[in-house]
Amino acid sequence: MNDTTGLPPRQRLAIKSRETAREIVEDLDGRDECLSCGYTGYIEVHHIDGDWLNNHPLNLAPLCRACHHDAHRTERAVERIQEMKEDFKQLTEADA
Numbered sequence: 001m002n003d004t005t006g007l008p009p010r011q012r013l014a015i016k017s018r019e020t021a022r023e024i025v026e027d028l029d030g031r032d033e034c035l036s037c038g039y040t041g042y043i044e045v046h047h048i049d050g051d052w053l054n055n056h057p058l059n060l061a062p063l064c065r066a067c068h069h070d071a072h073r074t075e076r077a078v079e080r081i082q083e084m085k086e087d088f089k090q091l092t093e094a095d096a
């Protein structure tokens with residue numbers, strides 16, 4: 001367990017939000033798999049709208065390091081992830 005008491009409030013909030021996001025993504029997906037390329041391994045949580053306090057499941061995308069890097073670097077990649085998130089939403093709704 002990390003001791004975050006010495007950190008500034010904003011940083012504590014960021015850490016907490018990231019932990020919550022990861023839990024939500026794990027619940028949502030149940031797999032550690034990159035939404036973009038299908039890589040299974042170390043997965044990061046990307047906030048699609050760029051707001052790391054918005055932990056709505058549809059704002060979260062599990063991405064590998066490389067795809068996450070791309071998501072922050074190019075507009076096109078951000079669009080692609082949004083499209084995939086729509087597909088993903090339809091898949092999860094079809095499952096339910």
Ligand SMILES: [Zn+2]
Pocket residue numbers: 034035036037038039063064065066067068
């Ligand atoms: Zn990937």
Ligand SMILES: [Zn+2]
Pocket residue numbers: 045046047068071072
């Ligand atoms: Zn991100």
